Amino acid sequence: MGMITYFLYFTYLTFFSFVFSSLVSSQSDSCASNLNLNGVIPFETTSLHCHPVWSTQDYTLRYLQTRPNIWSFVLSAPDTNSFIAIGFSTTGRMVRSSAMVGWVPPNGVGVLKQYFLGATNPAQVDPDQGNLQVVANSTAIVSRSSRLYIAFQLNVTQPESRLLYSVGQRNRFPSSDNRLAEHRDHISTRLDYTSGQLTTERPYTTLRRIHGILNMLGWGIIMIIGAMAARYLKHWDPIWFYSHSSIQLLGFIMGVSGVILGFVVENSLNATVDRHKTIGMFILILGCLQVIAFLVRPSKEAKVRKYWNWYHYIVGRILIVLAVINIFYGIHVGDEGNGWKIGYGVTLAILGIVGVGLEARKLMRK
Secondary structure, three states: OHHHHHHHHHHHHHHHHHHHHHHHHOOOOOOOOOOOOEOOEOOOOOOOEEEEEEHHHOEEEEEEEEEOOEEEEEEEEEOOOOOEEEEEEOOOOOOOEEEEEEEOOOOOOOEEEEEEEOOOOHHHEEEOOOOOOEOOOOOEEEEEOOEEEEEEEEEOOOOOOEEEEEEOOOOOOOOOOOOOOOOOEEEEEEEOOOOOOEEEOOOOHHHHHHHHHHHHHHHHHHHHHHHHHHHHOOOOOOHHHHHHHHHHHHHHHHHHHHHHHHHHHHHHHOOOOHHHHHHHHHHHHHHHHHHHHHHOOOOOOOOOHHHHHHHHHHHHHHHHHHHHHHHHHHHHHOOOOHHHHHHHHHHHHHHHHHHHHHHHHHHHHO
16 A cells, blocks of 8 residues: 555656646746846837737737837747747738748757748748848847747838738758748738737638639539549430539539639739649630530531540540649648648548449449
């Protein structure tokens, strides 16, 4: 019994020591207390306005217009051995925005740089570039109590109200040439500097999602079902033909609607999604060719009907493959997360399983 008691005491002590050390190592930055980093940051910090701006990542922003056209900013976040960033955007999107990004590598020498986010590709996120007029000798990065503080001043009449925040991959620092890897997470917000009101926003979220859903259903699901109807319902003539035609027409109409809405979203957000747009336009052209081919199809007895069938089959398959690729890529570009990718992937898997079953049944009939 004595050994068991000692073991329980040891377990409790170990557990509470672990909890205590975890609480100490994950200290939060509270707006209830003044930030006193005078001496390590080249401007006064005790009187700055303070707001929690990203609760899930424990980001806190302090700011104040200290002189005419001079704005002071201090962003604090947990130190996860990665970069932290604050961006200033005219549209609420990362592309074409400028950001201040900071990190403290293992050698302890902190780095704080301005970046220009030219595109979603990390290779087009350029260090020492951007539209922010940073006051000379006003930047600093501090590591204290397991938190990072990046501080800077901007020479501007009024900073952009749309502020972006991002955090890098854990235990991964930028490369030796200061190139950033893709962020682990990010958020877009709007800040009213006068009232301090903060709102989280995703510009044109509804339009973007309707665009994605229409294209996903039209090109990426209904078209597949229509192709399966043509392949596996041939023994029900002419039902298979009318089913195939009707299903593909529905998919085409939804797909075209999704493409049109994509142009609306692009213009509204001033987005740069050239690759996604190019693939989408090519898919639309293939879809239009399929409609034209349907309208001018030769009779079954014509000698060229065999070649028409080959053309119709090949173009249709290329359209479907490109649609699937572009849907996944669109989810990535739209930053919709893995949930959408998993949902669409599961749908494709179900269609694939059904297709395998129907193919096996077709072979057994022969």
